Structure formats: structure tokens, C-alpha cells
Amino acid sequence: MISIRDVSKTYGGGVKAVDGITLAIRSGEIFGFLGPNGAGKTTTIKMVTGILHPDTGTILVDGHDIVKDPIAAKKAFGFVPDDPNLFPRLKGIEYLNFIGDLYGVDAAVRRDRIASLAARFGLEKALPDRIQSYSHGMRQKLILLGALLHEPPVWILDEPMTGLDPRSAFEMKEMMRQHADKGHTVFFSTHVLDVAEKVCDRVAVIDKGRILFCGSIAEMRAHFADGTTSLEEMFLEMTGETNGNGASPFAANGAN
Ligand SMILES: Nc1ncnc2c1ncn2[C@@H]1O[C@H](COP(=O)(O)OP(=O)(O)OP(=O)(O)O)[C@@H](O)[C@H]1O
Numbered sequence: 550m551i552s553i554r555d556v557s558k559t560y561g562g563g564v565k566a567v568d569g570i571t572l573a574i575r576s577g578e579i580f581g582f583l584g585p586n587g588a589g590k591t592t593t594i595k596m597v598t599g600i601l602h603p604d605t606g607t608i609l610v611d612g613h614d615i616v617k618d619p620i621a622a623k624k625a626f627g628f629v630p631d632d633p634n635l636f637p638r639l640k641g642i643e644y645l646n647f648i649g650d651l652y653g654v655d656a657a658v659r660r661d662r663i664a665s666l667a668a669r670f671g672l673e674k675a676l677p678d679r680i681q682s683y684s685h686g687m688r689q690k691l692i693l694l695g696a697l698l699h700e701p702p703v704w705i706l707d708e709p710m711t712g713l714d715p716r717s718a719f720e721m722k723e724m725m726r727q728h729a730d731k732g733h734t735v736f737f738s739t740h741v742l743d744v745a746e747k748v749c750d751r752v753a754v755i756d757k758g759r760i761l762f763c764g765s766i767a768e769m770r771a772h773f774a775d776g777t778t779s780l781e782e783m784f785l786e787m788t789g790e791t792n793g794n795g796a797s798p799f800a801a802n803g804a805n
Pocket residue numbers: 560561562564565566584585586587588589590591592593
């Protein structure tokens with residue numbers, strides 16, 4: 550699980566990207582993080598993964614404080630960033646072996662995991678090639694393979710579907726479901742509302758650094774007395790992008 554409590558972050562230029570958010574992402578659930586461009590999703594994810602330190606608040610990953618006990622916290626999660634740029638001169642297999650060494654994955658176990666993950670994403674043939682020859686989607690898949698190599702209980706994925714072909718996106722969704730069903734945690738951001746609606750047990754909507762809603766899609770629907778049912782319509786209404794009135798029917802209620 551992931552616990553985010555009263556977390557804020559202001560960037561150097563004075564932009565308050567995350568403004569006092571509290572979220573609890575439980576074991577056994579797929580949790581979607583939604584919000585318009587610039588809402589604070591990536592900033593939150595960077596704090597959860599220890600890339601940025603929060604100005605205030607605490608974050609626990611599988612019970613480990615990411616600031617006070619970063620190694621234990623980092624062992625507990627696999628992370629796929631939104632930007633799949635990595636060591637272009639390494640071959641795919643060299644990158645995976647490097648990650649395997651970092652996380653102390655035994656050589657024989659590693660070989661099996663790489664073989665089955667690469668087969669699942671159709672990346673076997675590309676592994677002997679240099680990363681600089683990979684397409685965007687192939688890089689994305691390679692990072693995903695690396696992130697899952699140590700079989701972390703918590704998956705943290707920043708827009709994981711971007712650039713994936715339909716079959717790989719399908720595999721990704723299947724894997725997320727299987728992972729959560731084993732009692733593990735999947736926390737991912739996305740702009741693809743169809744995916745969020747289909748795969749998420751719960752979602753949070755963030756805008757201007759604040760949580761507008763946290764709960765299941767059914768709970769979100771219950772807020773709309775006017776019969777609005779599509780996630781797209783609810784999202785647009787909530788984030789003030791329809792009719793220009795900008796009013797949100799939600800009080801900030803990020804907890805639990
Ligand atoms: N390195 C940075 N320095 C200064 N401001 C930043 C930096 N990174 C992000 N911001 C600002 O912080 C706010 C939140 O950005 P963030 O990247 O977290 O949004 P996001 O929800 O991930 O958006 P997107 O959907 O476009 O990926 C924005 O106002 C952005 O301009």
C-alpha cells in the first residue's frame with residue numbers, strides 16, 4: 550500500500566504543484582490518478598518514488614518512509630516514469646541485467662523473468678539491440694520489464710499506456726489486474742478515461758494540486774444528481790472544463 554499524508558510541494562519558481570494532498574492506496578487495488586495537464590500527478594509520483602522530497606507531509610510505501618528509509622521503500626516498488634529515455638548506448642538485455650544487478654535478482658531467476666516478460670510484450674527479438682534503435686513504445690516496454698524484474702509488490706506507473714500498441718496495452722491491463730488480485734498495489738496516472746473506467750477499483754482526481762475526488766467510479770456517479778454517467782463528462786464537469794462555470798460539486802475529500 551501507499552500512504553500519502555498532507556503532502557505539499559512548491560517548485561523553485563513559486564508554483565505550488567501539490568497542495569496538501571492525502572491519499573491511501575490500498576493493497577489489492579488498482580488506483581487511477583486522473584487530472585488535467587499540470588494538475589500535479591507527476592509531481593506527486595516523483596515524491597512517492599523519492600525523486601523529489603515533499604516540502605511537508607509524509608509518504609509511506611509498503612510501510613517504509615520514502616524520505617527516512619528510501620532503500621527499503623524503493624525495494625518495495627517498481628516505477629515506470631512518463632519519459633522513457635534511458636541509456637541509449639546499452640543493449641536492451643544489458644539494461645535489464647544492470648537493473649537485475651541493482652536489485653540483486655539472482656541470475657537464473659532473472660533469465661526466466663526476462664524471458665517471460667519479454668515474450669508477453671513481444672520484445673524478445675529487440676533485446677540484443679541497442680536502446681537507441683528502439684521506438685518510443687519499445688523503450689516504454691523495456692522500462693516496464695526493468696521495473697517488474699524484482700517483482701515489487703507496489704507498481705507506480707506514470708501514464709503507462711502512452712505509446713503502447715493495442716496488444717501491449719491489453720497485456721498491461723491484464724497484468725495490472727493480476728497483480729492487484731494477488732493482494733498487491735497498482736498506482737498509475739492516466740489521461741485515458743476509458744482505461745481508468747475499465748480497470749480501476751478507485752480513482753482520485755487532482756486539479757491545481759488539490760484532490761477533488763477520491764473513490765470508485767460508482768461513488769463518483771452518486772455525486773451527480775443530473776444523471777451524468779460517463780467518466781468523461783464527470784471529469785470535465787469536475788475539473789471545470791464544461792459550460793465555463795468552473796464550479797466543482799466536490800469538497801476535497803482525499804482521505805482513505
Ligand atoms: N521542474 C519543474 N519546475 C517548475 N515547475 C514545475 C516543474 N515540473 C512541473 N512543474 C509545474 O508543476 C505543476 C504540476 O506539474 P505536473 O508535471 O506534476 O503535472 P501533471 O499532472 O503530471 O501533468 P501532465 O498531465 O501534463 O503530465 C505544473 O504547473 C507544472 O508547470
